[in-house]
Amino acid sequence: MAFDCCPTEIYNQQFLMLDLQKYSCLGAALRDALDRYSSETCLIEADRDREKTRLTYSDFKEISLPLARALEDADFDAGDRAAILMTNQSKWLISAYAIFYSGGVLVPLDYKLTADEQLQLLEHSKAKVLVVEYYLWRAIMQSPEFQNIKARLVLVTEAPVQTDLGGGFRWEDFKRKGAPDFITRQREDAACIVYSSGTGGRPKGCVLTHENYLEQCRALTAWYPFWPGVRYLSILPTNHAIDFMVGFIGPFLCGACVVHLRTLRPEFVRDAFVRYRITYVALVPMIVKNLERGVRAKFDELPPWKRAILNRMIALNKLLTRSRPRVKMSRMLLPQVHRAFGGELLALITGGAFMEPSTMQFFYDLGIPVVNGYGLTEAGTALTLNDLKPFRADTVGKPLPGIELRLLSPNQEGIGEVAARSKTVMSHYLDDAELTLETIVDGWLLTGDLGRFDKDGHLQLFGRKKNMIVTEGGKNIYPEDIETMFDGLPVKEYCVFAANYVWPQKALGKEMLLITLRLEQNQRFDGALLQQIVDRNRRLPDFKRVGGYVVWEKDFPRTASMKIKRQLLAEEIGSTVERGAVVVL
């Protein structure tokens, strides 16, 4: 345990979490957790400053089992797939548990995708059941593709009574009396299908097994345990691998509490830290930066003499926490800062996207450890985490217990592609044996990320081999997925790239997409073409937009089947054109 303020009197009682090694599936482990921690609070849901729901583990069981029974009566069988398409809320977790209880395979879908994209993934997953929030279902019903939906049972949450749900049922009414049969699954069976990309092209549905999740949970909680009384603020979407693990599986298997907010307005997020005395929160860099801006603004409002005292306290805290966090002491040195975060915050967990070291250092110097990690959906959740012994802002930490990492073909500087082998690595990509064979070679997952280990065994990342970007909001964006938005652009051909793929950087960050245009003979790039690009770009969600363009003078190299040879084209552009020549949109 990395902190000095862990309530060791509780932690050492070895009430502790379940022995996950003895379970064959998530459903069984969750079922036991619900009984073991029955009187503990497991879920709080708030909308702005209004608390909507507060459930104990016993309440949770009481609500979820009638849903499991209704699924059973609807012929939902072992191995059947059920998709969840919702923002973070209690019904997400209740539905997930009912699906696992019934032996089902969960397909968490991203609510930020467009309705058409959601329908594509729904079709690819072959989900029989869809649990969906009303506002998202309304958008899906308006899609031209709605008529082709294959899910035979749709449960819509929070729908007004007597509204036409296009054949769907109100989630709140879908329950049956009587104890459902618990359907057990084996460790190697699929637990979830999680899409890491593929809305515009080749769907990448990572099939993650029960073993993957049970082992990931063991690895994570070995370093960062949960226990009854811990409150985890769930902000990242629950369909995201990180929140699914640390905002559901991890806390539930340890008797902790998950707090959901129905709004992510910064003022209500800040308020939630205090109101619910949050212990852990996982955040993407964009939110951490937002918090930093808020804290700095407060500091700037202080009169000079108070600011001078604060600066001294920060300097003292920095000195005393050089070798490890001393959160109790930090809370005494900087009480006003810690009160603003609820007074019980143990760590901000980050990962999934590049985080500015200066931002992590800023919080650490205030006595709020930022636990930076690295992982990818294909590997469960996290491969490495910072163990805070000592805090390092310049690395993504060390491999978690049970996870082997090695570097493939390291160059003279020791930088190579990170490969991972562990019980947390996915089974395969759904219905894509070819991609699976390319990605998992001799039991090693090829991550496409470039890294190097330092002398202390910390992994440092230096960019990636893959043509993709990760936004500050933690979204993986693959150029192929957004190219369809530019269909019909009046040019000879075009191709979207991640700028860092064309001009490899030895660092992460500063990521953007660019569109490469090959004009027709005698065509000139004019205002009308620019407007068409801008208009199409604006139809994409803001985090998927291309940031610039390059006009390329040669035909694109293509395979015999006329696919663009992306890597070759990227190399040609990268060696011919300066990055500075990209025209910003």
Added chain:
Amino acid sequence: MNTVNQTIEEILDLAAAHFKVPRETISPDDDFFKTLKIDSLQALDLLTKLENHFHVELPDYELQGVSDFRTLAGKIQARL
């Protein structure tokens, strides 16, 4: 009740004041992420200011896919 154009004007005034940009540099069809150089969280912050001003409540999802002031005004106008 406000007309849509009044609502747009009030939104532009508030956005300019909140993000400290000259009012004349922003117009109804601008992409506010780009013009104001803000991220989606700052956009949510703006939404809170607008809610307080217009005395309406908008769920976060109403902002999903919205990036120009005119569309935003339409969402608010529908709840006035």
